[in-house]
Amino acid sequence: MGHVHHAGCGCGIDTHAHVVPEHFPAYLGSAIPADWPSMAPAAQACHRNVMISGKVYRTVSDRCWDVGRRLADFADMGLSLQVVSPMPELLSYWMRPQDGQQLARFLNEQIAAMVAESGGALAGLGAVPLQDMDLAIRELEYLVKGLGMPGVELGSNINGTPIGAPALDPFFEACEALGACVFVHAIRPAGMDRLVGPPALQQVLGYPGDVGLAAASCITGNLPLRRPGLRIAFSHGGGTLASLLPRLQQGWQVFPALREAVQAAPAEQARRLFYDTLVFDAPTLKHLAATFGVTQLLIGTDYPFNFHEPRPLERIAACGFDTDTMHRLVRGNAERFLGLPLHETTT
Numbered sequence: 051m052g053h054v055h056h057a058g059c060g061c062g063i064d065t066h067a068h069v070v071p072e073h074f075p076a077y078l079g080s081a082i083p084a085d086w087p088s089m090a091p092a093a094q095a096c097h098r099n100v101m102i103s104g105k106v107y108r109t110v111s112d113r114c115w116d117v118g119r120r121l122a123d124f125a126d127m128g129l130s131l132q133v134v135s136p137m138p139e140l141l142s143y144w145m146r147p148q149d150g151q152q153l154a155r156f157l158n159e160q161i162a163a164m165v166a167e168s169g170g171a172l173a174g175l176g177a178v179p180l181q182d183m184d185l186a187i188r189e190l191e192y193l194v195k196g197l198g199m200p201g202v203e204l205g206s207n208i209n210g211t212p213i214g215a216p217a218l219d220p221f222f223e224a225c226e227a228l229g230a231c232v233f234v235h236a237i238r239p240a241g242m243d244r245l246v247g248p249p250a251l252q253q254v255l256g257y258p259g260d261v262g263l264a265a266a267s268c269i270t271g272n273l274p275l276r277r278p279g280l281r282i283a284f285s286h287g288g289g290t291l292a293s294l295l296p297r298l299q300q301g302w303q304v305f306p307a308l309r310e311a312v313q314a315a316p317a318e319q320a321r322r323l324f325y326d327t328l329v330f331d332a333p334t335l336k337h338l339a340a341t342f343g344v345t346q347l348l349i350g351t352d353y354p355f356n357f358h359e360p361r362p363l364e365r366i367a368a369c370g371f372d373t374d375t376m377h378r379l380v381r382g383n384a385e386r387f388l389g390l391p392l393h394e395t396t397t
Contacts, residue, residue, distance in 0.1 A: 059128060059363065060124070060125065061380060061381055062129045062363050063129070063348070063349060063381045064129050064133065064350065065326060065348040065349060065384050066233070066348075066349075066350030066351060067352070067354070068114070068135060068352070068353070068355065069114060069115065069157075070108075070110045070114035070136075071157065072089065072098070072112075072114075072115040072116075073089055074087050074088050074156070075156055083146065083149050084104075085103045086149070087102050087107075087142075087153075089101065090106075094109070094111075097110065100137070107139060113353070113354035114354055115160075115164070117167045120354065123353070127360065128364075128380075129362075130171070131171060131173060132172055132353070133172075133174070133175055133388065134165075134172055134173070134174055135161075135174070135175040135176075135203035135233060136161070136176075136203060139237070141154075141203070141204075141205050141237060142179075143179070143209050143237075144209060147179055147182035150179035150185075151179040151189060154176070154178055154189055155189065155192075157176070157177045158189070158193050158199070161174035161197075161199070162174060162193075162197040162198075162199070173388065174197070174200075175200070175201050175202055175231075176189070176193035176201075176202050177189075177203060178193075178202055178221075180204065180205075180221065181208065181209060187220065187221060190202055190221070190224055190228065194229075195228075199230075200231055200390070201230040201388070201389075202232055203234075204232055204233070204234050205234070205236075206235065206236045207238070207240075212264055212267035212271075213264050213268060213273075214269070214270060214271030214273055216271065219276065222277045222282075225280055226280045229279075231281040231282070231283070231389060232283070233282075233283050234283065235285045236258070236261045236285060238260075239252065239256035239257055240259065253357055257286055257289065261284050261288060261291070262293075263289075263290075265284045266294055266298060268323065269316050270308075270311065270316075272314070274314075274319045274323065275319070281324065281387050282324065283323070283324035283326065284324070285326055285350060286329070287326060287328060287329040288323070288325040288338070292334075292337060292338055292341045292342070295316060320341070321346060322346075323342070323346065324346050324347070325346060326348050326350025327348065327349055328351065328352060328359055330359065330365075344371070345378060345383060345386075346383065347383060348383050349366070349379065349384065350362075
């Protein structure tokens with residue numbers, strides 16, 4: 051085939067992949083927080099248990115920290131670049147600010163070391179302690195200017211505050227000024243009390259709901275209008291947003307208070323945000339392309355967790371997009387989101 055839409059082109063950019071360090075530092079202060087993370091051996095070879103508050107939070111494989119193991123999977127996944135961010139629970143917004151800052155700094159240094167070891171195959175999105183605005187902006191400046199990262203990973207809510215809330219605007223102002231991109235990942239989602247079944251349903255059903263509400267909060271809070279230079283992406287295809295959007299658009303036309311509060315059409319604001327392709331379904335992905343625009347979608351895999359997309363390019367190819375659209379989804383949009391120099395389409 052020879053075209054970029056061949057699933058084995060090896061040119062994809064995965065914007066949604068995670069890191070867990072092999073070790074966490076011992077806490078440096080006097081009283082160790084109950085939820086300070088640590089690592090413990092696991093039953094399977096090459097795996098470890100992430101321990102938080104005395105319980106196994108997740109069992110993870112060495113692909114979480116071993117750069118060589120990670121790069122060995124690039125060929126099967128069709129990737130040339132993977133953007134790694136912390137496992138979301140490690141963002142730790144619920145810790146005391148100084149503790150959260152210390153953990154974020156450790157994670158950022160670990161990610162920077164992995165990026166350096168990767169020879170250009172990895173890029174990093176860092177963590178900031180958003181429970182304290184001043185500390186968060188200082189850490190953002192450090193990870194962009196000091197560590198050379200293109201941007202930051204944020205949770206879909208900061209201890210219950212949705213990211214579209216005006217209180218978080220100083221942080222997005224700093225991102226815009228620094229040219230830092232923002233990747234929003236579900237974290238501690240609302241509605242867990244409504245799920246019936248085992249804990250894995252938090253990731254399966256809870257996450258998309260919280261991401262959808264987070265993205266909607268950015269629209270109803272006019273974030274794309276307040277910060278027109280901000281590049282912000284939502285994990286899991288924007289979650290439920292694509293289903294909420296027609297209602298939000300209709301409501302904006304029906305309710306005068308909503309029309310007054312939301313200063314541009316929701317459907318138009320939605321097309322200024324980015325979304326990953328991690329929806330596990332070709333018809334859904336085609337719907338996202340139609341709803342949000344083919345310029346706004348990026349590969350996301352959730353690698354290396356067991357609930358990830360092992361063949362992202364094949365999943366996109368199954369949609370039957372034209373060559374130009376394929377190129378955008380496979381790498382062009384990600385280059386724009388990350389602020390990388392754009393490559394010409396190679397056919």
